[in-house]
Amino acid sequence: MRVFLRLSLMASFLLLSSCGAYFNQKFDQSPARVGEYSKSTTKLLDLPEASAPVEVAVYNFSDQTGQFKAIEGGSTFSTAVTQGGTTILIKALEDSGWFRPIERENLSNLSTERNIIRNTKQEYIKNLNPNEPPLPPLLYAGLILEGGIVSYDTNIVTGGLGVRYFGVGGSAKYRQDRITVYLRAVSTSNGEILKTVYVSKTILSQALDASFFRFVKFQRLLEAETGITQNEPVQIAVKDAIERAVHDLIMEGIIDKYWGAKEGNEVNEQLVTNYLKEKELEQGQGLYNRLYVENTSKTHITLSGGVNLIDGDLTPQKPGFMNKLSIEQQLAGKFTLGLSGSVFQLNNGDSYSNIMGSVDLNARIFLLPKDDFGPYIFGGPGMVVDLIDHPDDGLGFGMTFPKLQYGVGLQYKFSPKLSFTAFAEHNILLNDNIDFIDQGRRNDFYYNFGFGLRYGLNFKSKKKKLKQENN
Template identity: 55%
Template sequence: MNVNRLICMVVLVTMFTSCGAVFNQPVDVKEARIGETSAVTERLQNLPLPEEPVVVGVYNFRDLTGQYKPSETGSTFSTAVTQGATSILIKALEDSRWFVPIERENIGNLLNERNIIRSTRQEYRASSNPSEPQLPPLLYAGVLLEGGIVSYDTNIITGGMGARYFGAGGSTQYRQDRVTIYLRAISTSSGKILKNVYISKTILSQALDASLFRYVNFQRLLEAEIGFTRNEPVQLAVKEAIEKAVESLIVEGVKDDLWKVKEGEGIEAQLIANYDAEKEEAELTKLYDRKFIERNYSNSFGLSMGTSLLSGDYSKQDVGPLVKIDYERNVIPSFSLNISASAFELKSGENYSQKFVGLEANAKYLVLPNDDLGPYLYGGPGVILGLNGGDVPDGMSNSHFKLQYGLGLEYMLTEKLGLKAFAEHNILFDDELDYVINGKRDDHFFNFGLGVNFYLGKSNQEKNN
């Protein structure tokens, strides 16, 4: 009972200490506050100043998705994304200090008001002030900004996990949506589309809960539950995507000499270099934050260290050290051939201890050949040879043929260096590995290890460059 209570307390303490939302529950009315900013807002506000701000007109930055907010209770007429994206865009243009936005969304109201001023002045000018000047002309835009919110995809990723033990447990669930916008700049003198940028932003929703249901004494039931749900506001996601689009539009325009940085070419070069690095990273990253890597290297060498575990006729099983080196030849991006040499020790307490060297040949299949993190499968024949040949009992051999298969996971630290972890099952064709013949099952052993792969040569991308 004490152990179970301790487990329950650990679960509850973990919930309270790891979830900041628990201590920030909305128990009172909140006052109005200035709108939130993001990292993109700060970058936009810290951009270098232009030689001359560009006068731009934004007629309407529309919601082009036509989607309504999903509801579990039935249909709803509330839209999935904000209908005020034009106001968000104008605010982003103002924050950047690169553009002078002029009123075009409700220009009819502006023209009506100017007509009222003009007619009022004409009516009362003769009696009050005959020399009163005319209204100044309106600014006209050299560039029009068009586009809109083109997509709002819900539930592109959903999932969760949980565990429960003797009435105590917890679970977590998550959902990811995605909003996509396009923003283009158009020359009012020629109608030419100067630039068109595309930005997407994911929207995360999370739910976390823990509960306890347990009899602590006779007819005494303890029930406790805690949890929270956090939904990223769609409006803030749209705001961040629009601000990122404005930032990209500015840098793309600097690259194409549409506008200039006030500080000179050195700041321009640094701005473009940072943007190109970010763009290259984005081009390698696919939909589900999967980074695309073209690693068509022809050869690689690997070094691994780990442990070996005997599964033989002795009841006690101890782990022994393992060292392995291997060479791999790539055939196609997802398939390669591998040869390896290893040194390891198998032990079963004080009854058995034997050091071996092994040689293996494997065929390897990489499940996700273009991801920075990918699982792989391999298998093939091999042979092992014991090093203390004089201690072998009469009639038995210290060399064995085997088949091995395994699975692993590799993470690319750089384009030519990968970190790997693997687990391997080695099957022998005899029962003499531990020098005891007992039962019908042949001896076998397992290898577990961590290692690195060094890739040699050039990828296809480097060869083309």
Template identity: 50%
Template sequence: MQQYKYFAVLLICSFSLAGCGAYFNQPTSPQDARIAENTAQTMKLRELPEPANRIEVGVYNFKDQTGQYKNVENGSTFSTAVTQGATTILIKALEDSKWFTPIERENLANLLNERNIIRTTRDEYRNSNDTAPQRLRPLLFAGILLEGGVISYDSNILTGGVGARYFGVGGSSQYRQDRITVYLRAVSTSSGEVLKTVNASKTILSQGVDVGLFRYVNFQRLLEVETGFTKNEPSQMAVQEAIEKAVELLILEGIKDGLWATEEGPEKDKELIEAYKLEQELENSTELYERTYQDHDFRHSASAVMGISLIDGDYTTGVMDFMGGLGYKYRFTSQLSLGYDIQAFKLNSTTEHIKWWLSQNINVAYNILPHDKLSPFIYGGGGVITYIDDKETDLKPNDTFYKLQLGAGLEYMFTDRVSLVLQGDWNTTFTDRLDGFVGGRRNDFYYNLGVGINYHFGSNKTRIKHNPK
């Protein structure tokens, strides 16, 4: 019984440490007001080089265009999923960048009304004292208007979790990911031309972890332990980071197109543009869910694999033994390929019956995520298995039998040409003689589990077409 206590303590500690930032900083008393948090993107904006000239911009309304309300488990709510203060967030981001001089336009009526009050007061003062007070300064006008808004809030784009429970001891973890997208465009006030349009997105992560123990540790002694936490990324900070990223992209796009420049001159402009192009290349190769896109254009691949084999025959004494092989694949499409492999391995059914075999297989393989760094795949086909040991029993050297093979695995791309493969397959043979004993109602079969290296070559000039998901 003692082992369950230790297991429970270990499980609770592991789950707690996994989210220690939230777990060990639980609020136990009211907290004082504080300066609002900055995002990583805020720092990037503030670190941008100074502009040659600041740009006067007006922002009338940068609003929530999603029309989406908060998700609740029970009932309904009229609270919006996205903050309605996106205009204020945008103006703050423009100030942080030091590239723009924002001009008040969201509440222009209030500004004009206050200016009228000032004029009226000064007129009255001038009439009563017969003096001419200083005239009110004219309003600044914007050379560029910034338009756009929050155009989407996608809920539950990715959900999942993991959990385990054994004899009343267990824990679980769940997560949910939402995503927000903003568009920002710069419009020339002199011509009405849309100078630039950029967009940025940001995911919002919610996590929950709970651990529990419910166990009788002694007669009429019940131990019950529960702990856990839930952590939700603030949607306002996600909106802020997405808007700040959009402002940075607008600055860089304007530098690239010659709309504005840095104070340091052409060399600094070129440096920023080169860094921006590298970021664009990375983003263009990244699909949904932060998946890095791999544009595989190789028709051929050679592989080497090593691992273990295990026979499942008429004996219950089978032991895992060595397996190694070489293979070749030809890709018809990015997902479908035809391969040939040859494997040498030992089948260890008893201490007296440890024999070497050679198999040759022709398989059709299907790569489920061909343009991801990590992709699962399945394969199946047939071949032959040949007895190659020099020990004569009921089997003779070069005895050959037909077989079928089904398998699955994972492939991880280190580079465009080199990948690591973990695979396992089930092989059924049309003979009951692999283990040296004929009996029972079924034929012998065996398992292979191996780790290998793939080398891809033979670039296809027309490139294998793909449809990113």
């Protein structure tokens, strides 16, 4: 019964975690269907009508990576990305409604067919109808669109998670690839490159599996396994990147007044405003969709609060309060040097309780200084000061205890000036007297756990202010 329950739980977990794939499995042939939209298709279809569509020619927009599809133990002779980039680009230009694509990829085929038509008219139709009109001229383009797929990076992010217990287990794996395209518009009148846009798109692959391996009875082994893998189609990723490049090229052309919407300036301004907001947000992101927030201040103050926990010679160990005020100066991109003062309570219940203060000098290293969320480490020397008189113990206000401290923390930036911080700190005393008992082989120490707000200060001299005002 227990085995049946475990198998049921395992099957339920798999069905719920990947139900989309399980309930969409196909066991028969499917008819042809219209191709799927990508994430950027709706951006093109939702564009307003252009005032005058521009004739464009695309000679070649192909794979410039030269990469072959990678497999375990080598590669195949199949290319890593589609070779039909020109076809996808022409379809995107047509969907936008802002361009009139002209056939140039297979111009020799078009010329051959026109020659056949011309010769046929001359030899046969002219004799029957002398007034037969000549073949109309070919359209010529005001712009040539160039570029291509310039990179296909595999395994830029890989990871997974798995667990197994008494023969029952499962795992999940994921991988991200990335494709990059460049698209540029060239004027046919003078050869000037008017605009170049650059777009990248990640490609996600996921795998889930689960297995069961147990002896249910003597010489009776039960084994079961299941799994599923889902890969984002590379062709859809290429389509998405090219369509986004066409959309961005249209927006950049509106900014430089190369073309515009039929409705006029008001619609153009709205399109540009929305585009620039989106562009600013995306340009603030780095690789792996990390959001960058640049610091605008060199000096910061931090107000923190939290919990203190002593680990000395007495019990019980109970939490006490902790408040801290810090000021720090940025020395380099990742490094700051700061001075902090704190007031905290050492609490051993009825055995010992005291209010202390400390002054700490810390060097801090931000491991991801430009990211909106990232870790940091810090450490340095400090001094603890007793803030309470103890006449019964013959001890007085102002006793000092040297120490060293180090810790780790996390920072989340709300804005270039304001951040939220959370940290854990280990304080190692250089003597064993902070709880007024000297016993054991190790010195006393305590922990601080807290969170706070960090704010950047800007100090500008009067000369700089006057210079900026004059400019």
